[in-house]
Amino acid sequence: MTETTAQSNDSDCSTADSDGEVAREIAIVSFERKRETAEEIQDGLADDYDRIDILEYHGEVFEEHWGAYDCFVGLMASGIAMRKTAPLLDDKWADPAVVVVDEELTWAIPLTGGHHGANQVAHDLSTMGAVPAMTTASEAAGKQGVESRAKALGAHVVNGDSTVATNLAVLNDELGPVARLDGPRAVLVDDDVTVLKRNAEDGVVLGTGSVSGARAEQFLTAWRDALDAADRSPDDVEFVATATRKEGEEGMLEAARELGVGVAYLDKETLLEFEGPTPSRSKELIGWPGIAEASAIAAGREHELLVEKRRHDDAVTVAVGR
Template sequence: MIELQEEKVSAIEQKGNYAIVAITKHGVELARKLGSSFQNADVYYMGKFEKGDEAAKGIQMFTGSVRLLLPSLFQAYQGLIIIISLGAVVRMIAPLLKDKKTDPGVVVIDDKGEHVISVLSGHIGGANELTKEVAAALKARPIITTASDVQGTIPVDLFGKRFGWVWDSSEKLTPVSAAVVNEEKIAVVQESGEKEWWHYGPSIPENIKVYDSIDGALKAGLDAALVITHRKLSEEENLILHNGVLYRPKVIVLGIGCNRGTTTEEIEAVIEETLKELQFSKKSVKAVCTIDIKKDESGLLEVASKNNWEFIYFTPAELNSVKMEMPSETVFKYTGAYGVSEPAALLYSGAEKLELVKKKSGNVTISVAIIPY
C-alpha cells in the first residue's frame, strides 16, 4: 500500500510505460478493465476499493490524496491515463509541467467511461494516439483538440491494445515506429486476430500493405513489418522480424476437463506441453473453458487467475448441444455431458473445428480451438 502524506510519499513500483489512476468506485472498474487489456500499463487506485486480487494482478493501491501521487507518476511514466474530472487533473498537473518535449502524455477519462480526452503532450508525448486506443478499448468517444492531428497511421507500440494484443518483444518498437512515421514500405501480416484494427484515418496509407502470409510479405520486399499471429515462427519466417514487431492476438481457447483436486502445477504443465506441441504462443491464450461442476475447481481457477485468462464454464445441456468427434458414455455417466474439453472449446471460440481434438494426460483432458475472425 502506497501511503501519501505531505511530508512523505512511499515509493511506487514502476513496471510498465503507462500508469492508470482511479479514485472512485466506477473509476476503479474502468481502471481494472484497461489494466487487463493494456500491455505495459500499471494500475493505481485507492485502497478503500480493495477487491483482494490486487497483489496477483500487480495493482498498486494508495491511501491519502492522489495529488501527492501524481508527481512520482509524472516523472516515471511515458503516459498517464487518469480517471478523474478534467478540471481536477489540470489543477493537479499544472505545477508539474516543464516542456512538451519531456512531459508525459496525459489522458483523462470521465467516471462513466464515455469520453476519453487528450490533455497534454498530444503529439510528441503520444497522448492523441493513446486517447484513440483507450477510447476504442472502452467504446468511448475520443476527444482530441489539436488541429494538426492528421498523420493517420499506425502507432506501433499501441497497435491492437484495445483488443488485448501483446507484443513478444519491445526490441524493435523504436525502429519500426520510425519506419512507419517516415512512410517507408511497411508490411502488416495478419494470420489471426480481430480484423477491424484500422481506425486511424479514412484509408490505409499507400506505404502500408496487408498480407495474409509471411512468405508473401518477404517476397514483396519491405522496410519494416507488423506481424499478427498466435503461431511460433519458423527459423525462415523469423527473417521478417529483423525489423519487425510480433503481436500476439488473444485467440486461443483451451477446453479443459480434469479430475477433482488436480493440482495447478499439473494443469499448467499439460497446457505448456500442449502449446509447445502445437507451436502456439502462450501469450495468445484468451480463455480456459470447462463444465459448470468444475466452476470451483481450485487448480483451474488458479491457472486462469495467474495468467489473467478468462474462466468460462457451461452446463451439460450446453455442452451436449455441440457435435463431438469423440463423445464419451463414461463422461456422461459422471457429468451429464458427453464431453467437456471438446465442446467447451468449440462453444466459446465459435470455431467449426478444433486445432487439437482431445488429449488425455494424467488427470487432465485438453482440447484447443482458435477464435475465427
C-alpha cells in the first residue's frame, strides 16, 4: 500500500466529470458599464483557462448559463450574485463555482464551490491585485483539503459526501497521507473514508530528486529531457512524485506550477518497497533508495519504469514512470 501526501500547484478551475475529464471554462458576468474591467480580467487569466467568456448581466443570465461553465465570476455586488444563484444550487459536486469581484479588483470572494474551483479563481485574481477572501475551513487554517489533494494527484473524489468528515480530520491533523490500493480489489469503506480515482488512463509520473536549492529551470530542463526520451509531452504528466524529505523545495514547486501539475510526497517505506534498478549511494549513506526511480515506480499506475534515472547539472535527477 502506497502512502503519499500531496501539494497542488494547479492554477486552474478544474472539475472532473463522471468520466474523469477535466474541464476548464469560466464565465465573467458583468454589467455593460464594467465591461472594461471584465476584459481586463479575461486578458489577465487567459493563459490559465481553456475558455473565458464575458456575459452581459441581466436577471436570468446565471439561470440561462447554469451548467455551461465550471465557474462564474460575478463582477458585481455579492448580494446580487447570491440572490440570483441561490435558487439554482442543488449539489456542490455538480454546481458550478461562483466568485464575486469588485470593479476596482480589491476583493475576490468565493461564494460557493470553494474546493471546486472558486478558491483557485480567487487566488488567480490575486495576481491582478485582488485580495482572495477564502472562508473554507482548511484554506483558512492554511491546510490542504482532500479535494485539493485529489487535484494534486490528478484525481477526483468519487464519494463526495465523505469529505465533510475527512476535511475535519485535515483541520485536526488526523487524516494522514493518501493510501493507494492496487487493484483488482474490492474495498469496503465507511462514510468517513474519501475515495479518489485518477482522471487520466494513460498518463505518466515524473519521479524526481535534487540537491537542496536546485532552481526551477534546472527541474524543467531535466523533466522535459526525460519526457522527450519517453516520447511523451508535458501534457501527459499526471503529477510529480518525490520523497517526503524533499518537501519545501521551492525550485521544484515553482517548476511544477510552470508545468501545471501537483507534487506528491512519498514516505521512506514506500520508496524502499519500489526501489529502482539504478544503484544509489543514498541508501548506504542515509538509508533512502534513489528517489527519482523509486518515486516514478511507486506513483505510476502500473508501477512501471519508462525512463531510468537521468541527471541534469548534477542538481536534478528524474525518471519517468506509468
